[in-house]
Amino acid sequence: MAKTISDKIDDLKTGVEWFYSDDFKLEDASAKYKAMTELAKEIEKDLAELKNEISVIDKDFSK
Amino acid sequence: MENNPQQVYTVSDFQAVCNQILETAFTGVVIEGEVASFKINQGKYVFFDLKDEQTSVGCFMMAFALRFPIEDGMRVRVRAVPKLTNWGKFSLTIQAIVPAGEGSIKKSLELLKKKLTAEGLFDVAKKRPLPDKITAIGVISSTQAAGYADFCKILNERWGGLKVLTAHCQVQGMVAADQIIRALNYFNEHGKVDVIAVIRGGGSADDLAVFNDEALVRAIAASKIPVVTGIGHEVDESLCDLAADVVASTPSNVAQILTRDRREVAKNIRDDVKRINNLLKDKIDEITEMNRTELKRVLQEIVRKIDVVCADVASQRKILEQLNPECVLERGYALVRGDLAVGNDVDIVLSKKEVKVKVIAVKERKNGKNN
Structure with missing residues (x-):
């Protein structure tokens, strides 16, 4: 199942936190940074394209 | 009267026809006026008069349909069906009633607010977060x-x-x-x-x-x-x-x-990436600095150890120099070569000279001192 934009934002947040955590390793940092940059670009693209689905319920509330 | 073809109604039929005509003519008529003689009987039935400067009409409604607190003197708007009662009285059967005009709305709101507040309907503790x-x-x-x-x-x-x-x-x-x-x-x-x-x-x-x-x-x-x-x-x-x-x-x-706000989210994302980029640079700088410091410390240690070795060598050299026989001769001592027996020739080496001498007497020394 494709990830939602919120999932991606959560992933980015987790990714950013890694840089501040004790798990940080310089040898892995470059690859992680590249992945985060790509993810950020993807989120920005998704954000620009997101549309709401607005519909009116087919029901007469006057009755 | 008997020859008159006009329809004759019973009183009840006439009342029913009147009500039918009224209902057809005024389906859900909306009337605005002032409330007078407001009362609720047995907690179920509401009676009041709706009036203006010239006219007053009796009104009836069920208490459950009362959605706003109403008091005498309030201006209200009613949706009603006009009716001729069994007693021949004209009245309005109210379907809905709302306060009208700023004063009445405010008054009604205050009364209802007080009532619902007392019931705890507006308690902050009941609010749920989104x-x-x-x-x-x-x-x-x-x-x-x-x-x-x-x-x-x-x-x-x-x-x-x-x-x-x-x-x-x-x-x-x-x-x-x-x-x-x-x-x-x-x-x-x-x-x-x-x-x-x-x-x-x-x-x-x-x-x-x-x-x-x-x-x-x-x-x-x-x-x-x-x-x-x-x-x-x-x-x-x-x-x-x-x-x-x-x-x-x-x-x-x-x-x-x-x-x-998607613009704010996008900005935060860019800031996040910028922040980790800076963080990464800082980490690299930190590690580089750490390495430099460590190298400097190692270098200093090497220099210190060389200094120690050099000092040791100098010290050993000094000791060696003191043990050198030439140095002893320099201090005024002499080196004697040959058999120290009376009548023999022996060589005496001094710092600057060598002397050949004949032994004329030999005597023992006690404890390294002259007797």
């Missing part, structure tokens, strides 16, 4: 209202990917409260939304009076799904606002409360 992740919003509004258009505009500008289900209702007038209640019930029964937004743009006190309807206020308070209201402008406060979980100042503000 869900963290909202994917579906139930909107109750008139789709023709400017407030609804503002809400949709701001919602679309700020965020996307949301499912918005709109229950189109009247948001002013005597039938509005029941429609909004039905919409609230619909969302609560179907449970497809995370939050319900009740929206209405600005208007006069009369226009917004529906949001002080007791049954509607109770329905909002009882909603299983959290309710956010955006009714009127910032200065307007309705009882529905007090009963809601979250109150927005306007319909646009509802959209702001329910969504994040």
Whole structure:
């Protein structure tokens, strides 16, 4: 199942936190940074394209 | 009289025909007037007179249909069916009644607010926070209202990917409260939304009076799904606002409360990436500096150890120098070579000279000292 934009934002947040955590390793940092940059670009693209689905319920509330 | 072809009614039939004509002619007629002689009998039946400067009409209604506190002297608007009673009295059977005019609306609102506050309907402790992740919003509004258009505009500008289900209702007038209640019930029964937004743009006190309807206020308070209201402008406060979980100042503000701003999110994301980029640079600088410091420390240690070795070598050299026989001769001692027996020739080496001498006497020394 494709990830939602919120999932991606959560992933980015987790990714950013890694840089501040004790798990940080310089040898892995470059690859992680590249992945985060790509993810950020993807989120920005998704954000620009997101549309709401607005519909009116087919029901007469006057009755 | 007998030859007259005109229809003859019984009194009851005549009354029934009159009522039929009245009902047909005045289906849901709306009348505005002042309340007088208001009373509730047996907690069920409401009687009052509706009057103006010249005329007064008796009114009857069931107590459960009373949605606003009413008092004598209040100006009200009623939706009613005119009726001729069995006693030949003309009266109005009230279907709905709302306060009319700023003073009456305010008075009614104060009375109802006091009553519902005492019941704990507006307790802050009962307010629920909105869900963290909202994917579906139930909107109750008139789709023709400017407030609804503002809400949709701001919602679309700020965020996307949301499912918005709109229950189109009247948001002013005597039938509005029941429609909004039905919409609230619909969302609560179907449970497809995370939050319900009740929206209405600005208007006069009369226009917004529906949001002080007791049954509607109770329905909002009882909603299983959290309710956010955006009714009127910032200065307007309705009882529905007090009963809601979250109150927005306007319909646009509802959209702001329910969504994040995609521009702000994008900016935060860029900032995050920039921040980790800086962090990475800082980490590299930190490690480089650490390495430099360590190298410097190692170098200093090497220099210190060389100094120690050099000092040791110098010290050993000094000792060696002192042990050198030439040095001893320099200090004034002499080296004797040969057999030290009387009459023998021996060589004496001094620092600057060598002397050949004959032994003329030999005597023992005791404890290294002269006897």
